[in-house]
Ligand SMILES: [Zn+2]
């Protein structure tokens with residue numbers, strides 16, 4: 236079968252590999268869709284420790300597909316022909332985080348396309364522990380493979396969203412007009428917030444506005460715009476999906492009393508600590524929150540959003556490709572052409 240594999244820094248190749256077979260407790264999925272994530276681009280551009288010419292890794296952690304093979308001992312719930320989505324973070328199952336339902340915070344978690352072979356391939360093998368821990372998500376007829384694939388990053392946005400206690404009428408700012416910023420904007424709008432998206436690139440903001448006309452956009456430093464819009468009160472919610480220390484620090488003076496800030500994107504370790512004015516947290520009673528990845532429950536929840544038409548989950552997908560166009564697709568994603576890029580399989 237064809238697989239898109241990382242061989243090291245700057246080196247991804249579309250290669251023939253052996254099709255996986257289902258051993259005891261395992262399932263093989265025929266991939267229906269696999270989406271490209273910023274993480275894939277970073278791994279391509281910067282490499283990944285442990286991945287080299289002799290230890291290549293198949294990329295792809297945002298995916299869905301059809302069961303084509305079921306190994307002995309797999310729970311009878313799963314049958315050939317079933318359509319499944321996948322929460323790609325597999326916890327150890329026994330640590331405190333795992334037993335509290337937060338397997339995405341498990342210190343020993345594994346993830347498809349990160350430290351085990353992923354789904355930018357015609358077939359992907361699902362290991363027994365992932366199946367028994369509920370990582371597979373049965374898809375209703377109303378959910379397409381591409382929706383189930385982008386439900387993974389959407390569930391990460393949803394994780395951050397849940398920390399911000401969003402109420403109808405809140406003023407919310409999202410910094411970063413990429414795919415993640417677009418998903419945050421959709422969730423905030425769904426909850427009844429008034430949504431402003433900020434980015435350095437006006438072109439990206441225009442693209443987002445064309446897809447989601449309900450959002451307001453402001454390029455560059457948003458401070459003056461935010462204060463004017465909110466009558467000098469400031470923001471109730473700010474989501475920083477951008478890895479820049481100065482941007483994180485600049486959010487606090489823009490917050491209203493009781494405002495909630497979510498640091499969604501990590502900052503490179505060599506740029507920590509980020510100086511923030513803690514008096515603003517104190518005197519304005521702000522809540523500073525963070526989020527990373529998402530739980531299985533959160534991903535099942537956003538798949539429901541697609542199933543029930545509560546949110547236009549596929550609305551962020553601007554480009555679709557066959558796997559044979561992998562390098563074109565990766566290049567477009569890197570160059571910020573469009574929003575979300577997805578491999579679609581027959
Ligand atoms: Zn991702």
Ligand SMILES: [Zn+2]
Pocket residue numbers: 326327328329330331332333338341342343344
């Ligand atoms: Zn664990």
